[in-house]
Amino acid sequence: MNAPVRTRDAAYVEIEGLRRTFDVSRPWLNRMIERQPRQILRAVDGVAFTIRRGETFALVGESGSGKSTVARMVVGLLPPTGGDVRITGISMTDPRQAVERRRLRRRIQMIFQDPYASMNPRWRVRRIVAEPIRAFNLIQGEAAITGRVGELLTLVGLHPDDGAKYPHEFSGGQRQRVAIARALASEAEFLVGDEPTSALDVSVQAQILNLMRDLQDRLGLTYLFISHNLAVVRHMASRIGVMYLGRVVEIADGRALFTAPKHPYTRMLLDAVPDIGMTGRQRIPVSGEIPNPIDPPSGCAFNPRCPFAKERCRTEVPELIEGVACHAFQERRLPL
Amino acid sequence: MSVLVHGPVPTRSALARFRDSDLFASFKRSKLAMAAFAVTLLLFTLALLAPLISPQNPYDPAQLELINSNLPPLWNADGQSPFVLGTDDQGRDVLSAVFYGLRLSLLVGILGVVVSGLIGIGLGLIAGYFGGFVDTLIMRVADVQLTFPAILIALVVDGVAKAALGGQMDTTASIWLIVASIGLSFWVQYARTVRSSVMVEKNKDYVQAGRLIGLSSPVILVRHVLPNVLGPVFVIATINLALAIITEATLSFLGTGLPDSMPSLGTLIRTGNRFLFSGEWWIVAFPGLALAGLVLAINLLGDWLRDALNPKLQ
Amino acid sequence: MTEPVLSVRNLRVAFANRRGTLTAIDDVSFDIARGEILGVVGESGAGKSVTGSAVIGLIDPPGGIVGGEVRLQGERIDTLSPEAMRRIRGRRIGMIFQDPLTSLNPLYRVGRQLIETIRTHTDLSEKAARGRAIDLLAEVGIPAPERRIDGYPHEFSGGMRQRVVIALALAAEPELIIADEPTTALDVSVQAQIIALLKRLGTERGTAVMLVTHDMGVIAEAADRVAVMYSGRIAEIGPVRDVVTNPLHPYAKGLMGAIPTLAQETDRLAQIPGSMPRLSAIPKGCAFHPRCPSAFTRCVVERPNPIAVGAHQVACHLYDRSEASAA
Numbered sequence: 001m002n003a004p005v006r007t008r009d010a011a012y013v014e015i016e017g018l019r020r021t022f023d024v025s026r027p028w029l030n031r032m033i034e035r036q037p038r039q040i041l042r043a044v045d046g047v048a049f050t051i052r053r054g055e056t057f058a059l060v061g062e063s064g065s066g067k068s069t070v071a072r073m074v075v076g077l078l079p080p081t082g083g084d085v086r087i088t089g090i091s092m093t094d095p096r097q098a099v100e101r102r103r104l105r106r107r108i109q110m111i112f113q114d115p116y117a118s119m120n121p122r123w124r125v126r127r128i129v130a131e132p133i134r135a136f137n138l139i140q141g142e143a144a145i146t147g148r149v150g151e152l153l154t155l156v157g158l159h160p161d162d163g164a165k166y167p168h169e170f171s172g173g174q175r176q177r178v179a180i181a182r183a184l185a186s187e188a189e190f191l192v193g194d195e196p197t198s199a200l201d202v203s204v205q206a207q208i209l210n211l212m213r214d215l216q217d218r219l220g221l222t223y224l225f226i227s228h229n230l231a232v233v234r235h236m237a238s239r240i241g242v243m244y245l246g247r248v249v250e251i252a253d254g255r256a257l258f259t260a261p262k263h264p265y266t267r268m269l270l271d272a273v274p275d276i277g278m279t280g281r282q283r284i285p286v287s288g289e290i291p292n293p294i295d296p297p298s299g300c301a302f303n304p305r306c307p308f309a310k311e312r313c314r315t316e317v318p319e320l321i322e323g324v325a326c327h328a329f330q331e332r333r334l335p336l
Numbered sequence: 337m338s339v340l341v342h343g344p345v346p347t348r349s350a351l352a353r354f355r356d357s358d359l360f361a362s363f364k365r366s367k368l369a370m371a372a373f374a375v376t377l378l379l380f381t382l383a384l385l386a387p388l389i390s391p392q393n394p395y396d397p398a399q400l401e402l403i404n405s406n407l408p409p410l411w412n413a414d415g416q417s418p419f420v421l422g423t424d425d426q427g428r429d430v431l432s433a434v435f436y437g438l439r440l441s442l443l444v445g446i447l448g449v450v451v452s453g454l455i456g457i458g459l460g461l462i463a464g465y466f467g468g469f470v471d472t473l474i475m476r477v478a479d480v481q482l483t484f485p486a487i488l489i490a491l492v493v494d495g496v497a498k499a500a501l502g503g504q505m506d507t508t509a510s511i512w513l514i515v516a517s518i519g520l521s522f523w524v525q526y527a528r529t530v531r532s533s534v535m536v537e538k539n540k541d542y543v544q545a546g547r548l549i550g551l552s553s554p555v556i557l558v559r560h561v562l563p564n565v566l567g568p569v570f571v572i573a574t575i576n577l578a579l580a581i582i583t584e585a586t587l588s589f590l591g592t593g594l595p596d597s598m599p600s601l602g603t604l605i606r607t608g609n610r611f612l613f614s615g616e617w618w619i620v621a622f623p624g625l626a627l628a629g630l631v632l633a634i635n636l637l638g639d640w641l642r643d644a645l646n647p648k649l650q
Numbered sequence: 651m652t653e654p655v656l657s658v659r660n661l662r663v664a665f666a667n668r669r670g671t672l673t674a675i676d677d678v679s680f681d682i683a684r685g686e687i688l689g690v691v692g693e694s695g696a697g698k699s700v701t702g703s704a705v706i707g708l709i710d711p712p713g714g715i716v717g718g719e720v721r722l723q724g725e726r727i728d729t730l731s732p733e734a735m736r737r738i739r740g741r742r743i744g745m746i747f748q749d750p751l752t753s754l755n756p757l758y759r760v761g762r763q764l765i766e767t768i769r770t771h772t773d774l775s776e777k778a779a780r781g782r783a784i785d786l787l788a789e790v791g792i793p794a795p796e797r798r799i800d801g802y803p804h805e806f807s808g809g810m811r812q813r814v815v816i817a818l819a820l821a822a823e824p825e826l827i828i829a830d831e832p833t834t835a836l837d838v839s840v841q842a843q844i845i846a847l848l849k850r851l852g853t854e855r856g857t858a859v860m861l862v863t864h865d866m867g868v869i870a871e872a873a874d875r876v877a878v879m880y881s882g883r884i885a886e887i888g889p890v891r892d893v894v895t896n897p898l899h900p901y902a903k904g905l906m907g908a909i910p911t912l913a914q915e916t917d918r919l920a921q922i923p924g925s926m927p928r929l930s931a932i933p934k935g936c937a938f939h940p941r942c943p944s945a946f947t948r949c950v951v952e953r954p955n956p957i958a959v960g961a962h963q964v965a966c967h968l969y970d971r972s973e974a975s976a977a
Contacts, residue, residue, distance in 0.1 A: 062837040077544055105550050118541035122563045135549040171925045186549060201693035201926070202866065206908035206919035213918070228838065231867075235910035235919065258912060272842035274833075274867035276894050276906065277913030289809050289840055361668055 012190065012222050013051040013074065017083035020044040020069050024294060041294050043069040045246040046083070048320070051239075056216065056223040058237030058254075060230060062269075064293040065243035071194045071226045075110050076101075087190065106136045109183035113195040115175035119167040125178050126163030129153065132186035152181040157211060173204035180211065184219070192224040197232060209236060230273050234258050242266050245293055245301040251323045262324045264334070265302045300327065308333055362644040369644075372636035379630050383439040390432035391420075395598055400427045409618050422618040424608065430618060433604055434626050440600040441581050441627070444514055448580035449573050451519030456526025457569060461557050463527065464534025475531070478524040486583055490517035494592045507598045514593055518580045525572055533565035567645060574638035578631045585627055601627040653724050654681035655825050655858035656705065661728075662717035663697075663704050665929075672929040674700045674713070676882040679956070682826065685852045687859040689873030689890060691866055693905075695926045696879040702828045702862045704728075706743050707735040723825060741771045744819030744857075748831035750811035753818065754803040760787075760814050761799035764821055771822035786817040790847055809840035816847060820857075827851065830862045845872045866909050870894050878902045881927060881937035888962035898964045900942045936967070944968060 025031060025038040044066040051057040059067040072078040074085050076092050085092040087108065090100045109132075112118040119128050129149045132138075139145050150160030156177040167175055176196060183191055193212070197205040209232065215221055227233050233240055233254075240257050242250045242265065250263040261267045288305035291297055300318050303309040308328040318325045328334050354360055363369055382389070392399050404427035409420065421430040463474040481489070497513050537543060538561060546556045581601075587593035588602030589609075596607060601623045608620030663675035675697045682688045692698040703709050705720055707728070720728040727738060739745065747753055755763060764783035768774060774782060780799070787795035790813040803811060812832060819827055829848065833841040849872055851857045861873055869876050870890060877887040878899065886899040897903045907920025924941045927933060933940055939949040948967050956963040957970055 062839065075548060077547060102550065105548075108548075110545070110548055112541035112544070114541060118545060120542045120560050120564070131546075132549045135551060173925055182545070201864065203693060203905055203908045203922040204925055206910075206921050207923075209910070210919055210921055229910075230838070231910040231912050234912055235916060255915070269838060270912065272839045273912060274841060274845060274865065274871040275912045276866050276870040276909055277911035289807050290837060 011050040012053040012088060013057075013224070014086045015050065015070075015074070015083070016048050016086075018044055018047040018070065018073060018080055018085065019082035020066075020073060020078065021081045039294055042246050042296070043293070044073070044080075047241075047243075047246075047248050048083075049241050049248065049251055051222060051224060053222055054216075054220050055238045056225055056236050058225040058227060058233040058240045059243055059248075060227055060233045060240060061243035062228060062290055064245060064290055066246040066293075067226045067228075067243050068194050070243075071110070071192050071224060074224060075108050075192050076105075077110075106132065106138075106186035107188055108190045108192070109186060109188035111176070111179050111183055111191060111193040111196040114199050115172050115179060116167075116199075118179050119175065119182075121167055123166070124163065125153075125165055125167065125170075128167070128178065129163065129182050129185050132182060136186050138187065149181075149185070152185055153178075155184065155215070156181045157207075171204070172200050173207055176200065176204075176208050177211065180208075180215070184215070189220070190222045190224070192226070194226045195228070196225075198227065198229065205232070212236070230258075230269065231275060242269070245290070245296050247301065247317075247325065248320060249302065249325045251320070262329055262334070263302075263326050264306045264308055264328065268305070300325075359644055363640075366640055366644075368636055369640035372633045372640065375629060375633035376637055379438060379626070379633065380442065382435055383442045386432075386435035386439045390429070390435045392429040392432040394428045394433040394436050402427050421622050422616075424616075424619045425611065430622050433599060434601070434622050437599055437601040437604050437623055438626055438630065440511075440594060440598065441584060441602070441630070444511060444518070444584045444594075444600065445577050445581035447511075447515040448518030448522065448584070449577050451515055452522035452576065452580075453526055453569065453573055455519055456523035457530050457562075459523065460527040460530025461534055461562065461565075464531035465538055465553065465557055465561065467535075471531070474527065478527055481521075481524050486518075486521035486579075487586055489521040490514070490583060490587055491590075491592060493517040493520055494587065498592075507595060510594055514584055514587060517587070518583055521583070522576055522580065525576070526569060529568050529572060530565050533568060534561055537561050537564050571638060571642045571645060574634060574641055578634040578638065581627070581634070582631055601630075652684065654683050655686075655723060656682040656860065657721040657724075658701075658705065658718070659721075660718035661701070661704060661715065661720065663700055663709060663713060664716045665713040667712065669930065673932070674882050674929060675704060677718070678879075678882075678884055679718075680877055680884065680887060682858040682860055684825075684858055685856040686875065687848065687852050687861055687873045689869035689876040690860060690862045690879060691864065691869050691876055692879035693864060693926050695881075695929065697882040698862045698864075698879050699830055700882075701879070702830050702860060705860065706739050706745060706828055707732070708739075740767065740824075741822045742824050742826065744822070744824040744827040746812070746815050746819050746827065746829040746832045748834050750808070750815045750835075751803065753815045754811065756803050759800050759802055760806070764799070764814075764818060767818055767821040783817075783821070786820055787814070790814070790817045790820070791843065792817075809836055809843060812836060812840075812844055813847070816844075820851070820855075823855075824857065826858045826860065828860045828862070831864070832861070833868055834863065834865065841868065842871075848872055866894070866905070878905065881932050882929070883937065883965060884956065884963070885938065885966070886962055886964045887956075888960075892961055898959055898962055898969065899938075899966050900944050900968070901938045904941075936965075 020043050022041045022043055023038060024041045026034070026036060031038070047070055049057065059070060061067045069078065073080045080093060087104060090104050091097050092101065126146065126149050129152055130145050133145055133148060139148055149163055153160050153162055158174065158177055158181070167178065170178065197208050200208060212223070213236070216223060225233065225236050237254050239251065239253055241248045242263065244265050250257065250261070250266050257266065258270065261270055291301070291304065297304050299315045300306070300313045303313040306313065310327070312327050316327070318327045318330070321330060387393070404423050405425050407423040409422040421434070423429055424433070459474050463471040494513060494517055501509070543556060543560055546560050584593055584600060585602030585605065588600050589606045591606065594600045594603050596603060599607065604623035605620055605627070608623060611619045659679050661675055661678045662673065665672045665674055678701060680688065690698045690701060700709070704715055707730070709715065715728050719726055722738070722742060727735065730738070754760065761780065761783055764786065765776065765779045768779040768782055769776070784795045784799055787799060792798050792810060792813050803814070806814060832848070833844050836844060845868060848859055848861065852859060861869065863869060873890045875888060876890045876893050877884045878893065878901065879885065880901050886893060886897065886902045893902060894906060897906050901922070904920055904922035908922060910916065910919060922941050927937065935951050936942070936945070936949040936954050939945040942949065952967070954965045954967045956965045959969050
């Protein structure tokens, strides 16, 4: 395994002004009859961050925050409406870099949430793991490919003979191991995990999280980790972006975010999470729910639920400055 | 104490897995399914072995003797006749005609199912996977198609072809013509089923994983999507086989199907129909029974398969 | 000592399939007192939901209760006829499920459903029942209840729907509420609100709550006592704070260590090897022994029975004093 050279602080992934809208209108005929305008959902609205080589960057947020949409744009499964994703300097959108992008392709892989849906149920695991090797023509000869698949299965804690089984013969955790083996089969160096452990039981989740960290140490992998679970994110990530309704509201180093959260939404979220380590603590009651993303509040999307909201928050979208997108923070109005 | 948790498990052969499967268990539980399967198997075997087991080749005019015409079945003929189920007005052995007719009916039915399946699966895959305009186009054509009864479409196709060829059709051509008619009438159900399955499957992550390693759409469709949408297709195919056989029989009965010189069960019923009131009931009754038995058995098998593959009904 | 609201003794539930009989719940016993929230936690396949369904008599054939007893306020309910059980459900035992949409008829206004439920179980007039429905909606924290009562379920957000379901469960003032994963489908910020609401039920109304969930965090926040289930049995039961901070059963220990927490940074999560056995392959002896770091010979052959250790009950041979003295 030729581990890539680890250079600290080199931006591996750069994301700028990333936007994605979805047309969620009713069919044309219904719109004409009911006299309704088109409805555009802004799933991701101006997201920017960088991921350094060898680090784990996490995006955390509740439903409708757009975190999974960002993940799908980063790996190239979904074209952005605006903005750009650059990985090792190669744009994922610029048509002039199509050739370079094809070469980059195998370096980027994804681990999906549902281990029951992420593998072709009619294929044996050996063939599933070998598919990227064949697709990128990495190794020639059946014997060599079988050997490599065995290596990969061992790497993720399975037995080489497990390759002869079908996905349904495995438990959820074991399937997620197979999914990781498949992601590594193309010699990926950047893995995007979209809620990779949310479908798993806690004891199995611990196995997979530990495995992902071990692999990162051994192979120098870079992770983009998408999760709604703050405790998992705290455990995994070196830096974290908190998303709310399509925007990043706060970006901080892991420890800083959890010990001194700045944005009112982050504070509320940390206060709300049921956690076994913090029973019986005093908490500020959480108010309200996430608004409908099709018709988000004007200005700062969090303003209807924010105890510090003022007139400016209702009209002007706050910029992300010093890692916080909050007028109250910038005006030094937040209690510390 | 340590236990190898991720140890290898011996894999079982395909046969062993089938014998342990829920499908096989459900089959063993259902007397009706087993009976239907036995009848289907028997009729298929008879059709397959027709040239070997028939006393006579009914297509060969040299073997027919008019002196033997309109003989009743064995039990009505004082045990003298060599023709177990009697003969028709041409002196043709009804038993042999039924065997050969069965063969033709099944051949046309199976080919019809294959052709309609290929058209339907192909169009369904394309409509479901690509969506948008292509989808709209294909599905609107399907909707229009559905407003015409299958028999009508088959009659139209048949009429057009006959007009175009100017009546100079040999038997093979008429077989292909009827297969094409059935294919064009029955593809819609496949297309609709496949399309909706594809729309579910294409959003599953294993398809996304295929895109991530740069596979092209046709490769993903054939390699990953197709095998996973075929389950319901088998059920439709089984039920449609019965429908196709009936359609062929109807067309032949109406006189637009297979010619008298190469009779299918439908043709036999049509020709035999004329003798029903003059007392020679066996000429129409035995082909009719064979057709009814075949269609009923296949239908029961199809119904069982549909229920067995649909866990919600259990 | 007053009688517990719910008392379950040696409950066994089995499902028959063509390969034989699968025991989903094996010898489970617990009590829930008035105003108490008992958390039932476990990973998928542990039997926590089946336990809840067994208590309310909702195990469908081919499954069924094959042993033990369930008592509500001292009265046996597991032997009642389906009809008698149906009257108890809704009136004396309320139910809250994971997906609020399955409990609400999408074609009825929420007020209609509430009023109907109230009137089936009480002899209030239509008008009085409507007033009571509005009170209930207000109690579960739905703003402007006198207006919202005429809304349809789809006009409510996920969290608000779950509040309506809770109001529905409360309509007949039940003695016991069974809540099966009531917060799982909800966003974190809404979860906290529902948990607070469940806790208030206990303190203000004295309702006993059986809270079934896979989320130890929710249990830690909401429950008074917790039962940790594994392979159809209760591995450990005790006061929630004790079980979280000082678990005794090796499985409970592993489970608590495997859960990442916000409170501190851990370098490596504790890891239990393997996964919960399938019902068809539950090991002999203690079901946890193949994964247990402290298993010894006795664990392979003999099934441990619950042993009282302090305020806990632990089903583990490690805590058997007769064993310790013999050794």
